Amino acid sequence: MTTAHDVDVHHGRAWVDAAESVRIGYTVATPPEPTKTVVLLHGAPQTRYEWRKVMMPLAAAGYRVVMPDYRGAGASDKPRDGYDKWTMAGDIHTLVREVLGVEEPVSLVGHDLGSTVALGFALRYRADVVSATFMEAPLPGTDYYRRRMAQKSAWQFSFHANPDVAVYLVHGRERWYVNRFFDELTYQPDAISNGDLNVYARAYEAPGAIRAMCEVYRELDRDAEDNRTALREHGKLTVPVLASGGAANPLATNFLDMCEEVADSATGQLVPDCGHWVAEEQPAYFTKMFCDFDAAARVR
Incomplete structure (x- = not known):
């Protein structure tokens, strides 16, 4: 059985867009003989630190675990432009394929805004994906995204779209x-400590970090157009998709129908006793849920 002592954990920064001089910060956890790769894409206002509780369990399950800070967040560069999700997905694809040398199709997991990047990746690089998990985000281009943007409780989308x-x-x-987002959206308050909040706060106090986060939001309507075009021209995703989120979030009941708009095969599974921050509030449940889903996806 793989233990924490067997897992090689590497932190780095890599050029992914030399023309724009963009570097991506990342962490990779690699077991002795990885048989598969999962790419975990964080949300906002977070960084790859979001995955700290599930990194080792996933590595113990045989996964090479790739955790980037997407463009504009954490240790990654914060350029003025390039926050449409197809460009951001290109950053991740270059990291995985050219920098890390991963050759096999990968499993994608996105949380919050990371789900929008994961969808862009899955639509742009269809042959390079074996499964996709979308959690806690309205996916641009879906009817649910359009309805959600019109709700008053979605104020942050319009606010951030004016950087x-x-x-x-x-x-x-x-x-x-x-802190305000965690105070409002957490069901298990002890799951995220003051020290954890300090990590996220320091990341978004960095020069350019808030503007970069806003740019990610500002491009969502463009992403909706890109996604609709891809779906119209190439059809829905054919890989298995898991639609998930915290069961304490009343909006989570919309996630399965939303994912059925972009995928031929979508499965819904909500996480009990959990708010928005799935991998931090219920890491053990998330790990088992993902591993079971991905195992079934890989034998199709």
Whole structure:
């Protein structure tokens, strides 16, 4: 059985877009003989630190675990442009294929905004994906995304889509702003400590970090157009898709129908006693849920 002592954990930064001088920060956890690869894409206001509780269990299950900070977050560069999800997916594809040398199709897991990047990856690089898990996000291009954007409770989408206003109002208040999302959306408050919140707050206090996060949001309507075009021209995803989220989130009941808009085969499974931050609030449940789903996907 693979133990933590057997897993090689490597942290790095790599050029993924030399033309724009963009570097991506990442962590890779590799068991002695990895048989498969999973790419974990974090949400906002988070970084790859989001996956700290599930990294070793997934490696113990035989996965090479790739955890990037997507463009604009954490240790990654924060350029002015390039926050449409097809470009961001290209960053991740270059990291996985050219930098890390992963040759086999990968399993994708996206949480929150990471799900929008994961969808862009799955639509753009269909042959390189064996399964996709989307958690806790309205996927651009779906009817649910359109309905969700019209709801008052989705205020942050419109707010962040105006970067100059958002950056001006949040500047100097980043720590309070980050904490506010966790205070509102957490079901298991002890799952995320003050120390954990400090990690995220420091990441978004960094120069350019809040603006970069806003740019990720600002491009979502463009992403919707890109995704609709890809679905119209090439059809739905044919790989198995898992639609998941915290069962304590009343919006989570929409996730399966939403994923059926983009995938031929979608399975819904909500995480009990859990809010928005699935991998942090219920890491053991998430790990088993994902491993069971992905194992079934790989024998199709």
